[in-house]
Amino acid sequence: VFCWDICMNFFTGYVEGEDIVVDRWKIIRTYLTFWFWIDLIATLPDLIVLGQSLGNQIGLARTLRTVKAYKLLKALKLLRTMKVLRAQQTA
Numbered sequence: 001v002f003c004w005d006i007c008m009n010f011f012t013g014y015v016e017g018e019d020i021v022v023d024r025w026k027i028i029r030t031y032l033t034f035w036f037w038i039d040l041i042a043t044l045p046d047l048i049v050l051g052q053s054l055g056n057q058i059g060l061a062r063t064l065r066t067v068k069a070y071k072l073l074k075a076l077k078l079l080r081t082m083k084v085l086r087a088q089q090t091a
Helices: 002-009 024-033 035-051 057-090
Strands: 014-016 019-021
Touching (some): 002 035, 014 057, 019 024, 035 057
């Protein structure tokens, strides 16, 4: 699911000052400079859960910490989306 979000962000405009940027190359360049790396890191819990045995207590603790970090990154992403939506409503 989160991998799909990464793909969609290459096509989603963003707010810059009072303008909404829809130029595809600017979107890609801006996304790759910061949010892409956070989103990529946020997808790691899914990969870890798939590749890791949950029977191991150390693995379970690591997985739980990773899931917590994933939720934090997801919340940051949601805040960014809300900012864009507010900017669109006022424009």
